[in-house]
Amino acid sequence: MSNLKRGVLGSVLLVGESFLNKAVGLVSTVILARVLLPEDFGIVAIAMLTVGFFQVLSDTGATQYLLRAESINDAEVNTSWTINIIIRAVLCLAIYGASFYIADYYDDPRLKSLITILSLIFFAQAWQNPGIIFLRRNQEFGSIVKVSIVGKLFAVTSAVVIAVYFKSYWALVAGLATGALANLVGYYVIHSYRPSFELTNAKKQWAFSGWMIPQAILGYFRTQLDTFLVSSVFGKADLGSYHTMKYIAFIPSSHLIVPMTETFLVEMRKAAAEGQNFYNVFSASLLLALLIAAPIAAFLLYFHESATLLLLGNNWVDYSQLLAAFGLLIPAATIHRHCCRTIIIHNKPKHILFYEIGTFILIYSVLFLVGLGDLLLFTYLRVGMEQFLCLGFLIYVSLKYTDVITTLKLFLGISSITIACVFAIFTVSFIPDFSTYLIINFIIFSICFFITFYICFFILFIVFLSRFSEWQFISSLLARLIMSLINSLSRKLG
Numbered sequence: 001m002s003n004l005k006r007g008v009l010g011s012v013l014l015v016g017e018s019f020l021n022k023a024v025g026l027v028s029t030v031i032l033a034r035v036l037l038p039e040d041f042g043i044v045a046i047a048m049l050t051v052g053f054f055q056v057l058s059d060t061g062a063t064q065y066l067l068r069a070e071s072i073n074d075a076e077v078n079t080s081w082t083i084n085i086i087i088r089a090v091l092c093l094a095i096y097g098a099s100f101y102i103a104d105y106y107d108d109p110r111l112k113s114l115i116t117i118l119s120l121i122f123f124a125q126a127w128q129n130p131g132i133i134f135l136r137r138n139q140e141f142g143s144i145v146k147v148s149i150v151g152k153l154f155a156v157t158s159a160v161v162i163a164v165y166f167k168s169y170w171a172l173v174a175g176l177a178t179g180a181l182a183n184l185v186g187y188y189v190i191h192s193y194r195p196s197f198e199l200t201n202a203k204k205q206w207a208f209s210g211w212m213i214p215q216a217i218l219g220y221f222r223t224q225l226d227t228f229l230v231s232s233v234f235g236k237a238d239l240g241s242y243h244t245m246k247y248i249a250f251i252p253s254s255h256l257i258v259p260m261t262e263t264f265l266v267e268m269r270k271a272a273a274e275g276q277n278f279y280n281v282f283s284a285s286l287l288l289a290l291l292i293a294a295p296i297a298a299f300l301l302y303f304h305e306s307a308t309l310l311l312l313g314n315n316w317v318d319y320s321q322l323l324a325a326f327g328l329l330i331p332a333a334t335i336h337r338h339c340c341r342t343i344i345i346h347n348k349p350k351h352i353l354f355y356e357i358g359t360f361i362l363i364y365s366v367l368f369l370v371g372l373g374d375l376l377l378f379t380y381l382r383v384g385m386e387q388f389l390c391l392g393f394l395i396y397v398s399l400k401y402t403d404v405i406t407t408l409k410l411f412l413g414i415s416s417i418t419i420a421c422v423f424a425i426f427t428v429s430f431i432p433d434f435s436t437y438l439i440i441n442f443i444i445f446s447i448c449f450f451i452t453f454y455i456c457f458f459i460l461f462i463v464f465l466s467r468f469s470e471w472q473f474i475s476s477l478l479a480r481l482i483m484s485l486i487n488s489l490s491r492k493l494g
Helices: 003-035 038-057 062-068 074-106 110-127 132-137 142-166 170-190 202-233 236-249 251-271 276-302 304-311 314-327 329-345 349-370 375-401 404-428 438-465 469-493
Strands: none
Touching: 038 074, 038 110, 038 202, 038 236, 038 314, 062 074, 062 132, 074 110, 074 132, 074 202, 110 170, 132 142, 132 170, 142 170, 202 236, 202 349, 202 375, 236 251, 236 314, 236 375, 251 276, 276 304, 276 314, 276 329, 276 375, 276 404, 276 438, 304 314, 304 438, 314 329, 314 375, 329 349, 329 375, 349 375, 375 404, 404 438
């Protein structure tokens, strides 16, 4: 199987796995939203925000380091695993100590026990089998997908049972713990690798991680400090709604776009030394992701109220505009992740650090000066600045690692996608309600919206884009994938 074909099939498999995971996980969120109030979600959000910060401190970039290397050995894998355990053990103690101060700051003793339990889950995750990195490097995702789906089913089952019978926010914590345990066991079942404590490659890995950790910390503050500000200024009900809408809006990004493009990290690394072929892979991987990210963002922008009613119920409809705003971050996050991957491939992680520093200062200077009086204004300012800065980041990365012509063609493709989104919104605005049932109308409008978007984009593609090598590359890629799937199906049926 060719590397490209393996990469695309790997992307499809990861997207399917992540979609199923999130479809199952969303059931838990929907049930909890109807059992609990926004204030309860606010308590859980504070606890997860605290643990999330320490989790970022533990992110040494080991996965990126091992994926981008030309070859790896047991010493490098064991060193990565050992470093992760040591760091998480220290941070677990730090989380426990911080739980006292967090509980006092918010005047809520429930936070201490919540944060403590989450810290133990955080530490347990460090012991997962590092041997799965060999599967990822070979783009053999079948076993990983099975473990992930089984773990998610266990997690959601425990969460739903507790939510229904006990009506407690502890359902979320129970789900996280069950899922972590299932993955811990599952990864040792699917791969025979058995790690051992070793630090022989620590200095070399730290030379890479030394830049990754600071940028990860700044990236966390850039993306999560807004949630902390909401918790301090607007109260727990607003925090619960803000955090939940942000979580739902990021589902397509974290569980559809990310797995779809993960295998392109390997393909971009292989193409980095091949000149024009790298330009094609660079553009194609981003545009394919935006063909999914952009229409989802546009759909949430227009149908935010219906989506909120359907997913969360009447208690949340007053906050539906937050879902519309956060939906716009989906394409921004896609662009940001693509730029970071490109920079990592070229071994320049310090450039990501510089970007995180600059955007952090700019975004939160404006928010402190302008946006702390109204939650909706605060949110749209936050989202709008993120969009603008990510586009600037893309221009810089594209010009640095490709050329001016490739950059212009890339933005022509992005403009075509944007026009198709606007046309789809304009078209569905004239469609009347078909039924008194919300879910029926939602399904009909969804189908009409996405069909309209892709028809419009296809026309723009034929008129403006079909002659460009990047789009010819995408067309060839999709055609080969479809033929491969058809042939595989034919062999199975035959």
